[in-house]
Amino acid sequence: xxxxxxxxxxxxxxxxxxxxxxxxxxxxxxxxxxxxxxxxxxxxxxxxxxxxxxxxxxxxxxxxxxxxxxxxxxxxxxxxxxxxxxxxxxxxxxxxxxxxxxxxxxxxxxxxxxxxxxxxxxxxxxxxxxxxxxxxxxxxxxxxxxxxxxxxxxxxxxxxxxxxxxxxxxxxxxxxxxxxxxxxxxxxxxxxxxxxxxxxxxxxxxxxxxxxxxxxxxxxxxxxxxxxxxxxxxxxxxxxxxxxxxxxxxxxxxxxxxxx
Amino acid sequence: xxxxxxxxxxxxxxxxxxxxxxxxxxxxxxxxxxxxxxxxxxxxxxxxxxxxxxxxxxxxxxxxxxxxxxxxxxxxxxxxxxxxxxxxxxxxxxxxxxxxxxxxxxxxxxxxxxxxxxxxxxxxxxxxxxxxxxxxxxxxxxxxxxxxxxxxxxxxxxxxxxxxxxxxxxxxxxxxxxxxxxxxxxxxxxxxxxxxxxxxxxxxxxxxxxxxxxxxxxxxxxxxxxxxxxxxxxxxxxxxxxxxxxxxxxxxxxxxxxxxxxxxxxxxxxxxxxxxxxxxxxxxxxxxxxxxxxxxxxxxxxxxxxxxxxxxx
Numbered sequence: 001x002x003x004x005x006x007x008x009x010x011x012x013x014x015x016x017x018x019x020x021x022x023x024x025x026x027x028x029x030x031x032x033x034x035x036x037x038x039x040x041x042x043x044x045x046x047x048x049x050x051x052x053x054x055x056x057x058x059x060x061x062x063x064x065x066x067x068x069x070x071x072x073x074x075x076x077x078x079x080x081x082x083x084x085x086x087x088x089x090x091x092x093x094x095x096x097x098x099x100x101x102x103x104x105x106x107x108x109x110x111x112x113x114x115x116x117x118x119x120x121x122x123x124x125x126x127x128x129x130x131x132x133x134x135x136x137x138x139x140x141x142x143x144x145x146x147x148x149x150x151x152x153x154x155x156x157x158x159x160x161x162x163x164x165x166x167x168x169x170x171x172x173x174x175x176x177x178x179x180x181x182x183x184x185x186x187x188x189x190x191x192x193x194x195x196x197x198x199x200x201x202x203x204x205x206x207x208x209x210x211x212x213x214x215x216x217x218x219x220x221x222x223x224x225x226x227x228x229x230x231x232x233x234x235x236x237x238x239x240x241x242x243x244x245x246x247x248x249x250x251x252x253x254x255x256x257x258x259x260x
Numbered sequence: 261x262x263x264x265x266x267x268x269x270x271x272x273x274x275x276x277x278x279x280x281x282x283x284x285x286x287x288x289x290x291x292x293x294x295x296x297x298x299x300x301x302x303x304x305x306x307x308x309x310x311x312x313x314x315x316x317x318x319x320x321x322x323x324x325x326x327x328x329x330x331x332x333x334x335x336x337x338x339x340x341x342x343x344x345x346x347x348x349x350x351x352x353x354x355x356x357x358x359x360x361x362x363x364x365x366x367x368x369x370x371x372x373x374x375x376x377x378x379x380x381x382x383x384x385x386x387x388x389x390x391x392x393x394x395x396x397x398x399x400x401x402x403x404x405x406x407x408x409x410x411x412x413x414x415x416x417x418x419x420x421x422x423x424x425x426x427x428x429x430x431x432x433x434x435x436x437x438x439x440x441x442x443x444x445x446x447x448x449x450x451x452x453x454x455x456x457x458x459x460x461x462x463x464x465x466x467x468x469x470x471x472x473x474x475x476x477x478x479x480x481x482x483x484x485x486x487x488x489x490x491x492x493x494x495x496x497x498x499x500x501x502x503x504x505x506x507x508x509x510x511x512x513x514x515x516x517x518x519x520x521x522x523x524x525x526x527x528x529x530x531x532x533x534x535x536x537x538x539x540x541x542x543x544x545x546x547x548x549x550x551x552x553x554x555x556x557x558x559x560x561x562x563x564x565x566x567x568x569x570x571x572x573x
Binding site: 007011087089 | 324330
């Protein structure tokens with residue numbers, strides 16, 4: 001089991017290393033949010049540009065982690081068709097090890113991307129000290145595992161590379177917009193506050209924001225509790241999908257598509 | 261064993277025994293159910309009803325036992341193209357539960373064994389098609405499998421590369437491994453000890469290549485002797501039926517290769533020349549499935565029999 005997890009993680013990190021230039025490209029989106037969208041919207045918001053930038057830093061961090069983790073999960077879809085993963089699926093690695101390894105490697109990749117973004121907090125007007133950084137790293141670690149587990153649970157259900165990004169966008173963007181990453185939930189309409197209670201991204205972003213700004217929307221203990229339960233459920237779902245193997249009827253049907 | 265995908269019955273009742281240590285070919289046109297049967301035996305899918313055992317293990321309940329003892333070469337690449345061959349094999353070793361050191365050793369051994377040492381440290385995508393297939397084979401051998409599954413493993417390779425690939429497979433089979441393979445290059449199936457012909461989800465024939473060809477009506481033996489008339493009389497007396505009215509001696513026989521040595525030994529006249537023509541497996545398939553011979557049936561069956569055309573997809 002541990003060797004299986006180790007193997008999956010080593011495989012993914014080796015590939016991630018080959019794609020290391022992507023980490024720099026991956027900086028573009030959060031920096032755009034932070035300094036372009038942030039300055040523009042901030043100037044017209046009650047918070048003012050400076051405060052708004054400080055506010056949305058955790059939000060852009062959330063987006064980055066979410067996107068990186070989801071992208072890492074997409075590799076499952078590619079791989080299962082024409083890649084190493086096909087061979088992995090006929091090896092005696094326990095299926096839970098595959099699911100857990102994928103979640104861990106996705107989280108690790110998101111974490112690397114997040115670490116690269118973290119220093120920009122200073123540019124966004126957030127002075128960092130050791131305690132804040134430690135708290136922030138903890139919150140990021142929680143967030144990456146949550147997002148990665150979600151991505152793997154969803155990706156494992158798809159064999160079609162064209163369908164998965166659509167579904168993932170339909171899932172990722174609503175989760176992101178509802179999470180209060182770009183606006184203070186406290187000022188949002190009631191229904192959005194309620195909705196945010198159902199959104200794991202909201203808890204994760206709130207933990208990170210709290211680490212940096214010292215103000216939480218949800219009680220940190222509540223966030224941690226909700227996220228822990230969420231990770232357990234989603235990981236369970238991912239393990240189940242891998243246990244079922246390739247014999248899903250949906251997978252069976254699409255098996256014939258990738259011969260083209 | 262039956263396999264349904266929704267309403268489609270991909271396998272309509274398969275009953276099959278593959279002997280330990282034999283090279284077994286599954287031959288049939290696209291859509292015949294080859295890949296489905298292959299996937300079930302390789303623990304990738306479950307039968308809808310019925311059961312299958314590989315090395316004595318049930319494919320639905322003892323998958324890990326089977327996985328530990330089998331190697332697969334897929335039709336599609338299953339190596340990470342951006343990593344080197346060595347890295348690929350090393351990683352695969354980890355997936356088979358080897359320690360990092362043992363996995364590294366195994367990778368090195370396999371690369372040497374398959375003659376890939378020189379190409380071992382280049383990204384797999386820069387290798388030639390033949391080398392990449394060898395690497396796939398090496399990957400399948402990481403676990404030192406008792407049974408090797410090959411699914412259209414040589415699709416798209418040129419003739420030389422295919423010959424080399426099969427040379428290696430034969431060597432592996434000679435070392436006592438069972439090889440179960442699908443192909444639609446008919447001449448590749450010739451190396452098999454036995455062949456199952458599959459069509460529309462059913463096994464329509466299962467036998468040695470020679471016996472299968474015999475079903476077409478056997479082969480043709482042509483003889484040239486110093487005294488054809490005497491030879492003809494002798495053959496007739498022995499119960500053979502030489503084709504009448506020809507200048508030369510021509511004999512239809514169910515198993516010409518088996519009878520020729522005897523004829524040569526016992527024929528009372530000196531034989532100057534002997535020729536044996538065997539019907540091709542393609543002829544067998546066309547006869548058994550009731551589809552016309554090549555030319556009449558421009559369908560996939562007729563096309564796939566020939567290399568080069570079937571390879572382009």
